Amino acid sequence: MTIGDRIPDVLGIDQNGREIRREDYRGRKIVLYSYPKANTSGCTAEACSLQAHKEDLAALGYEIIGVSRDSQALQKKFADAQGLEFPLIADVGTDLLQALGCWGEKVACGRRTVGILRTTYLVNEEGVIEKIFTPKEIKTKIHAEQILDYLKTEA
Template identity: 60%
Template sequence: MNIGDKLPEVLGIDQNGQEVRTSEYAGRKVILYFYPKDQTPGCTAEACSLRDHYSDLTQLGYEVIGVSADSVESHQKFIEAHQLPFRLIADTEKTLINAMGVWGEKNRYGKITIGLLRTTFLIDEEGKVESIFTPGQIRTKEHAAQIIKRVNG
């Protein structure tokens, strides 16, 4: 997925088993962030950064949606454990993950694995990608501040 590309209409199923569609967010901006796994240190730090700055992000006109390959049940527990105020998509079949190009080779401490590449897409009011944070750019504990800085120029 590149800058200017349009999101697929069906994004997936959220933590409540509800289908999430791009058209629900027509006229609104979206932070669509992909993270490897619920309840892991980096993913928790990233989610809590977005939670702690949620009102700042919504004041800038953004909705926040997280995506991982975890189950609906796992997402429910993650939301409850950390009081997350935004939706999490359970992409267990990796449909959206593959469509967005965020599944691939990772090098962690010299060990090569295949998995979800931590990536954030800023989506405009028309459902098009306007900016991308690649895995090497994301600082989990400061990710909300990184987004705010980029949006504000």
């Protein structure tokens, strides 16, 4: 997906077994972010950064949704362990990840693999992507600050 595209109607099932749909967020903005693996250092840092700034993002009209290939049970364990108060979609079949374009070839430690490309999409009230943070741009420990800085420059 690229800027100007509408996110899919059905995003998936979250850690609590709830179906997450684009329509659920009509009139609200979304920070939709993909991460490779729950309970790993980088993904935990990113999730905690977003949780720590959840109210700052909410003040600007944004809600947070995470997505990875992890199972619903692992997403639940991750959310509970880190005190995450936002949906984490368990996209085990990678349908959403592929639709978003954040599933593909990557190089880690000199090895080529296929997997999740850490990406963040800022989505407007109509479900349309307005900004994409690519894997090379994202700094996991301060990712929420990166988003907030971007939003301040756009205001």
